[in-house]
Amino acid sequence: MSIIELSDLCKTYKVYQKKEGLRQSVAGLFRREYRDVNAVRDVNLKVEEGEFVAFLGPNGAGKTTTLKLLSGVINPTSGEAKVMGFIPWKRDNEYRRQFALVMGQKNQLWWDLPAQESFRLHQHIYQIPASQFQKTQDELTELLDVKRLLNQPVRELSLGERMKMELIAALLHSPRVLFLDEPTIGLDVVAQHNIQQFLKFYQQERKITILLTSHYMQDIEALCERVVIIAAGTIQYDGSLSGILNRFSNNKRVTFQLAEGQSFEALDRFAPIEELQEPKVQFRVPRSDVPKLLSGMLDAKRVVDVTVEDPPLEEIIAELFTQVAQNQKDSSPEWLGGN
Ligand SMILES: Nc1ncnc2c1ncn2[C@@H]1O[C@H](COP(=O)(O)OP(=O)(O)OP(=O)(O)O)[C@@H](O)[C@H]1O
Ligand SMILES: [Mg+2]
Structure with missing residues (x-):
């Protein structure tokens, strides 16, 4: 049995729809x-014991809802979930002692008390x-x-310091499973890095599961080998981080640095130019066109340096999210599958 298992899990919220106009509003009462x-x-x-899984998705994708279901904060509409053999929404005390939820957007410590007091409270509760x-503290x-x-x-406390205290509070009872919902939100790069290092x-x-x-x-x-992408409530991808690059990015970025005195005119005859900043020119081409571009440029120009790279992950993910949103509109199901 896996440490976390979700099957056909669904959560539907009923949202009150306010009607436009006074007459409609009154009727709505x-x-x-x-x-x-x-x-x-x-x-x-x-999810297997000891995995560190990233749960990605655009705003409103259902990530927080899933973590709330797994923490037993809310009940599902249908479907099943088991974490360490427990059904989360049964809110078994034994379950509570073995997992923790940290939400970057939500304060879980007592605002007016020193963290020490909140920690003591946790000691008592757990x-x-x-x-x-x-020792743990x-x-x-x-x-x-x-x-x-x-x-x-x-x-x-500063946001970063507070986030650290939130993490400590969550870890005092040494949970086996940890749910982290945007633990680095709003932090500067240094604080973000500190938290990453700590989590790692x-x-x-x-060997806890996160x-x-x-x-x-x-x-x-920095942290996760496995990535699960969710959009509009459904899983769109489940696999390795590098798999995202292989699967969703067909393009490479090829940058040439030309020797002094070389002309930069009409370079777009080789491939579409992404950026031109003398003495460098960057092309973006399908993977399969890289050899042709390399030989063409090397024949025609005196080249000092070449790099071939994948586009940044951020860009690929952003494209992926846009595609998902588009496909959602076209409502073609299962467009991506998983692995
Ligand atoms: N309590 C609620 N009542 C009604 N609708 C809700 C509630 N909580 C979430 N939703 C809706 O459910 C969907 C999923 O929300 P959720 O918070 O899980 O997204 P998310 O993936 O965490 O997004 P983000 O990246 O912005 O945090 C959204 O459309 C949201 O508006
Ligand atoms: Mg969220």
Whole structure:
């Protein structure tokens, strides 16, 4: 059995539809009209113990909803889920002691209290023995370098410091499964990097299972080998990070640096130019056209340097999301499949 298993999981929200105009509004007081939002539909997913999986998708894709279902915060409309053998929405105490949810957009610590107080509360709730609590707290505050801030009210902390405290609170009871919903949102690159490093270290050390959502590709590249892409409530891709490049990016970027005195005129006869900044010119061509471009340019010009690269992951993902949105409009199902 996998540590996380979702089968045909669905969550439909009923959203109250306000009608335009006074007459319609008044009518609405008596007979409310609802619209269904299929936030998660027929999601099937298996995660093995010790995996660090990225959960990607455009805004409104259903990522947070899925994590809420897995944490038992909300009930599904249909379908099943098991985490460590528990059905999350049964909210078994034994389950609660073995997982944690961290939401970057939501404060889970007491705002006016020092983090230390919130941590003690957690100790109490999770019945963590005093010696183990102290040891874990020491370790975590050390690793994240926030020991000196333990007694300061949380509202006085910076966003990055607060996020670190949120993580500590979530890890005090040593969960086996961790759900992270945009843990680096709004952080500067340094704080973002610190949190990445910490998560990487902690996950490797403890072999815990993590499901992470983030809009920062940097997080994903640093942490996750497996990527699940969700859009409009359904899974569109499940595979490796490099697989995304292979599968969705047919283009390569080829950059030439020309020797001094070479003419930059009419270079577009070789391939479409992406960027021209003398002495460099960059082309974007289908993978299969790279050899032809290389030999053509090398024959015609004195070249000092060449690089061939994939377009940045961010760009590929952005294209992918746009395609998904387009296909959603055309409503052709299963356009991508998975692997
Ligand atoms: N409590 C709610 N009531 C009604 N609709 C909701 C509720 N929560 C989410 N939705 C809708 O469900 C869909 C999925 O939302 P969800 O928050 O899961 O997206 P997400 O992938 O986390 O997006 P983001 O990247 O913006 O955080 C959206 O269309 C959203 O408007
Ligand atoms: Mg979300």
